[in-house]
Every structure is written in C-alpha cells, then in structure tokens.
Amino acid sequence: MKLFLNKASPYARLVMVVIHEKQLIDRVELNWTDPWASTPALLAVNPVAKVPALMTDGGESIVDSACICAYLDDVGSGRRLHAAAGDVGSLSKYGLGRGLIDAAFGVTIERRFAAAQSEPVLAKRWLDAVQRTIAELEKTPALRRATDQPDIGDLALAVALGYVGFRLQEVDWQRKAPATATWFSRIDARPSMRLTRPE
Numbered sequence: 001m002k003l004f005l006n007k008a009s010p011y012a013r014l015v016m017v018v019i020h021e022k023q024l025i026d027r028v029e030l031n032w033t034d035p036w037a038s039t040p041a042l043l044a045v046n047p048v049a050k051v052p053a054l055m056t057d058g059g060e061s062i063v064d065s066a067c068i069c070a071y072l073d074d075v076g077s078g079r080r081l082h083a084a085a086g087d088v089g090s091l092s093k094y095g096l097g098r099g100l101i102d103a104a105f106g107v108t109i110e111r112r113f114a115a116a117q118s119e120p121v122l123a124k125r126w127l128d129a130v131q132r133t134i135a136e137l138e139k140t141p142a143l144r145r146a147t148d149q150p151d152i153g154d155l156a157l158a159v160a161l162g163y164v165g166f167r168l169q170e171v172d173w174q175r176k177a178p179a180t181a182t183w184f185s186r187i188d189a190r191p192s193m194r195l196t197r198p199e
C-alpha cells in the first residue's frame with residue numbers, strides 16, 4: 001500500500017495511528033507530500049488534492065481518513081477499532097473527534113490564508129467550535145471513559161486534542177479541561193501516539 005501524507009495533518013495522523021494499532025507499518029510505503037502543491041502523484045490518487053490518500057496493493061485509491069481507517073481496520077490484524085453494530089457510544093466519540101479535527105484544522109487554514117488583518121470570521125466560528133467541543137468533553141465523563149483498549153473514537157479524539165495543543169496553543173485546553181487532560185495523557189502515552197507526534 002502507498003499512503004500520501006504530511007507531518008502536520010491530523011487526518012493523516014489518525015490514519016498513521018491506526019496503521020500502528022493494526023500492525024500494518026511494514027506493509028505501507030509512506031509518500032510525504034505537500035497537498036497544497038497538488039503534485040501529479042497526489043492528484044493521480046486523489047483528485048481532491050488532499051492528504052491522506054491511500055493506494056491499495058490492488059491499485060485502488062481510497063481517500064478521506066474515515067474511509068482509509070475503515071479499510072485498514074479490515075485488512076490489519078488485532079483488535080477491531082470500529083464500532084460494532086449498535087455501539088452508539090463509539091460512534092458519538094468518533095464523530096466528535098472528527099468534528100474537533102475539522103474545526104481546529106479549519107481555524108489553522110483560515111488563519112494561514114486569510115488576507116484580512118483582523119481575526120477572520122471563519123476562524124472565530126471554528127475556534128468557538130473547538131472550545132465548545134472541549135467543554136463538552138470535559139462535562140461528559142462517558143466520552144472519556146478510562147480505557148487501555150481505545151477504539152477509533154478514542155483515538156480520533158486524542159488526535160484531535162493533540163492537534164489543538166499543537167496548532168491552537170492559545171486555547172490552553174489542558175488547563176481548562178483537566179479531567180480530559182488526564183484521560184488524554186493516558187492515550188497519548190501509547191506507542192501509536194508517541195510515534196506520530198505532529199511536527
């Protein structure tokens with residue numbers, strides 16, 4: 001398999017975490033790619049010009065981190081990470097984790113590209129979403145139940161929170177959400193998280 005990714009992308013990081021959790025690292029060739037450069041190699045796999053994008057051994061491309069994670073869960077080994085039918089709790093966490101990644105990434109991109117001097121409207125909106133989501137995590141213990149067997153929802157939330165700490169330091173989320181920070185630090189100590197720190 002070939003994975004197109006970059007080092008800062010939280011979407012690509014979630015895919016890498018799943019690759020490690022499913023013991024697939026030796027089966028994946030990593031293609032470090034700047035999606036904004038829209039290279040022909042990336043466009044050949046993903047016309048949307050985004051990372052992550054996966055080319056399977058059979059030559060089929062799978063784009064979007066959620067779809068790639070679902071595929072890797074099927075072809076990897078070990079414990080299943082995606083929710084069993086009817087596991088609403090896992091889907092709740094997964095959706096919230098993905099939403100938090102979207103919001104934090106949206107703020108980062110809006111800030112990078114907006115021409116205006118003042119705080120851009122979209123960045124303000126998405127920053128509010130980041131803060132609301134972290135407050136929700138903090139007041140909902142069921143979303144951060146201690147576990148040494150994290151599922152895809154736990155991993156997505158942890159990656160999202162790692163990205164907020166990496167790109168939106170002014171949010172200072174660990175001080176505002178101490179219970180969530182304690183939960184996060186346990187998951188963040190896993191090899192899959194340590195091996196995929198954003199830079």
Ligand SMILES: N[C@@H](CCC(=O)N[C@@H](CS)C(=O)NCC(=O)O)C(=O)O
Pocket residue numbers: 008009010011012035036048049050051052063064065066105
């Ligand atoms: N929904 C996609 C989002 C992927 C995404 O937005 N990736 C960013 C990098 S973090 C990207 O490639 N952006 C380039 C662009 O938006 O044109 C996923 O889950 O994989």
